[in-house]
Amino acid sequence: MAPSVQEMFLQYHSKYGWLRTLRQVIKSQFDDITPLDCTTPETLMASIPTTLSLLPKQARLQNDRKYQSQVLTASRLLLHRNYGKPWIQDVKPYLHIMLPYGRAIARLRVSAHKLEVERRRYHNQVAREGRLCQDCALLDQVVVEDEEHVALDCPSWARWRDGMIKAAGLDQSTLSRKQFMAAMMDPKPGEALAVGAFWHRVFGKVDKRWT
Numbered sequence: 001m002a003p004s005v006q007e008m009f010l011q012y013h014s015k016y017g018w019l020r021t022l023r024q025v026i027k028s029q030f031d032d033i034t035p036l037d038c039t040t041p042e043t044l045m046a047s048i049p050t051t052l053s054l055l056p057k058q059a060r061l062q063n064d065r066k067y068q069s070q071v072l073t074a075s076r077l078l079l080h081r082n083y084g085k086p087w088i089q090d091v092k093p094y095l096h097i098m099l100p101y102g103r104a105i106a107r108l109r110v111s112a113h114k115l116e117v118e119r120r121r122y123h124n125q126v127a128r129e130g131r132l133c134q135d136c137a138l139l140d141q142v143v144v145e146d147e148e149h150v151a152l153d154c155p156s157w158a159r160w161r162d163g164m165i166k167a168a169g170l171d172q173s174t175l176s177r178k179q180f181m182a183a184m185m186d187p188k189p190g191e192a193l194a195v196g197a198f199w200h201r202v203f204g205k206v207d208k209r210w211t
């Protein structure tokens with residue numbers, strides 16, 4: 001049997017009443033909705049159906065707002081998959097950027113690329129010290145082409161590298177080589193897009209070398 005108006009009013013004023021809980025939930029979850037009007041039993045009765053009818057639309061509006069605020073910078077796939085769910089904040093930032101850039105950082109992290117240090121591991125199984133940077137060999141420099149060489153030293157990538165450092169706001173003077181490589185592998189939210197774009201371009205060019 002439905003509770004009478006007076007019963008509902010009393011439920012609101014009890015410490016553990018469900019009406020009070022409902023009001024708290026509305027207040028904490030919805031930005032633009034006035035929680036139930038509990039001034040008198042009559043205003044309460046009138047405000048329950050109107051308030052409840054507004055909630056689904058308001059929930060969709062809030063989701064859309066959150067979606068639109070991230071759609072230009074975050075991975076669309078992740079946004080679509082997480083639409084309407086609680087937003088996961090502690091996922092690695094590189095997983096939230098656009099797909100090809102996030103994938104480039106993932107490739108860097110698991111050595112799934114064709115820089116000489118990896119390619120020569122399988123092609124003729126050359127010892128590590130023999131997996132040389134071919135660009136630097138033309139300049140009579142004998143140096144292994146590994147991720148650190150590309151990220152920090154190789155003149156071939158200097159222009160893209162300088163652009164990335166500038167766009168990501170990295171301060172090379174305060175970072176050790178190890179810290180710089182850590183920023184490449186696990187960039188902070190503000191750095192992830194520029195770092196990912198850099199590796200995307202590098203791997204894109206390296207992939208074409210032997211095709």
Ligand SMILES: [Zn+2]
Binds near residue numbers: 135145149154155156
């Ligand atoms: Zn080089």
